[in-house]
Amino acid sequence: MKITHIECHILVVPDLNEKATSSSQDNIVVKVHTDEGITGIGETDTGPWLAKAAIEAPGSHTMAFGMKDILIGQDPFDTTALWDKLYTYTAMSGRRGAVICAMGAIDMALWDIKGKALGLPVYKLMGGSNKKYIEPYASLQPHGETVHEYGDSLIEWTKKAKALGFQAAKLECTLGGPYNHNGLKGDDRDMTGIIAACREVVGQDFKLMVDVQYLWYDAKSALRTIRDWENLDLYFLETPLQIDNLSGYATLAKEAPMRIAAGEWQNTRFEFMDLLDKAMIDVAQPDVGRVGGLTEAIRVCHLAQDRGRLIVPHCWKTGIGIAASTHLAAVAPNCPLIEYLPAELCDSSLRVELVENPLIIENGKISLPVESGLGIHLNLDAVEKYSIDKQVLV
Ligand SMILES: [Mg+2]
Numbered sequence: 001m002k003i004t005h006i007e008c009h010i011l012v013v014p015d016l017n018e019k020a021t022s023s024s025q026d027n028i029v030v031k032v033h034t035d036e037g038i039t040g041i042g043e044t045d046t047g048p049w050l051a052k053a054a055i056e057a058p059g060s061h062t063m064a065f066g067m068k069d070i071l072i073g074q075d076p077f078d079t080t081a082l083w084d085k086l087y088t089y090t091a092m093s094g095r096r097g098a099v100i101c102a103m104g105a106i107d108m109a110l111w112d113i114k115g116k117a118l119g120l121p122v123y124k125l126m127g128g129s130n131k132k133y134i135e136p137y138a139s140l141q142p143h144g145e146t147v148h149e150y151g152d153s154l155i156e157w158t159k160k161a162k163a164l165g166f167q168a169a170k171l172e173c174t175l176g177g178p179y180n181h182n183g184l185k186g187d188d189r190d191m192t193g194i195i196a197a198c199r200e201v202v203g204q205d206f207k208l209m210v211d212v213q214y215l216w217y218d219a220k221s222a223l224r225t226i227r228d229w230e231n232l233d234l235y236f237l238e239t240p241l242q243i244d245n246l247s248g249y250a251t252l253a254k255e256a257p258m259r260i261a262a263g264e265w266q267n268t269r270f271e272f273m274d275l276l277d278k279a280m281i282d283v284a285q286p287d288v289g290r291v292g293g294l295t296e297a298i299r300v301c302h303l304a305q306d307r308g309r310l311i312v313p314h315c316w317k318t319g320i321g322i323a324a325s326t327h328l329a330a331v332a333p334n335c336p337l338i339e340y341l342p343a344e345l346c347d348s349s350l351r352v353e354l355v356e357n358p359l360i361i362e363n364g365k366i367s368l369p370v371e372s373g374l375g376i377h378l379n380l381d382a383v384e385k386y387s388i389d390k391q392v393l394v
Pocket of ligand 1: 211213238239264
């Protein structure tokens with residue numbers, strides 16, 4: 001089988017809110033076509049225009065080839081070999097950042113092709129699973145232009161997540177710091193009050209996590225507040241510090257009363273080695289697209305497994321990424337949960353509409369996928385509706 005063509009489609013919601021800390025408002029969908037009529041689908045979570053350029057831009061020499069040029073004519077079954085080839089021959093502009101994110105979308109599509117060609121779900125090709133189901137946690141970022149409105153809304157959504165059957169939820173509580181959501185300005189006491197109220201409505205028998213999106217500058221400022229959160233029994237605290245403050249993370253990993261999680265932005269296993277060995281994080285959160293695809297994500301799972309740490313993949317896009325996370329979680333014994341934006345509790349119409357056959361959640365659990373490949377069907381009407389260039393995928 002040979003790769004014959006690669007299409008990149010940039011999708012954006014019409015009601016784009018630039019003040020929102022939410023990447024579910026845009027997407028790049030990559031389709032990899034083959035000479036046997038099988039097409040693979042992938043997506044990645046980065047600036048979609050950058051990712052498209054990373055794939056389509058022509059190259060000029062051995063350290064800066066174009067990705068599309070490298071891939072045309074290659075066998076899509078060679079996922080590991082192609083990953084190495086792309087990494088090596090884009091090294092001058094790549095190695096990290098948008099080029100690796102774009103490689104992630106391509107790699108996802110190649111695994112989709114392999115599964116479709118063999119009539120097997122991707123996780124079977126990755127080694128199979130000892131699990132009966134995958135547990136998604138509801139990732140919640142509700143409405144509100146003021147701290148009060150947002151807090152009330154988050155409490156309400158947490159209650160709804162439990163009513164929908166979820167047994168775990170993450171509170172996006174970004175009331176300050178560099179990425180404060182919707183321009184919200186609250187202090188640490190506001191956060192503590194909101195999280196405590198959310199704990200109250202779900203009771204103790206429910207996993208609660210908090211994401212503060214790089215809020216604090218230093219570990220001591222974080223500790224002053226999060227020591228008070230011990231009795232809230234948080235499953236993990238996500239990205240409390242700037243991501244390059246590895247020594248600060250190591251301090252928190254040692255002294256915080258809950259697990260520390262990070263990794264949503266990280267590209268390649270090499271960046272996860274730093275998070276695991278220098279920052280000493282408890283929970284690694286590779287985003288399958290951003291880390292460089294399933295080929296690289298499974299390597300990160302192994303790194304974490306060897307060190308006795310957990311994996312909880314990041315996913316803030318659509319049903320494509322959720323499917324990729326599900327296959328990853330199926331094969332990784334150290335992956336207890338995956339991030340999941342519930343269609344009922346989510347502002348992104350792209351998330352809701354792009355995939356026609358969303359994974360079914362019953363009693364808070366997703367059964368192992370049975371369809372071949374990633375097992376997703378794109379809604380072509382949605383692709384057309386949200387496409388910035390109005391191209392229709394065929
Ligand atoms: Mg996050």
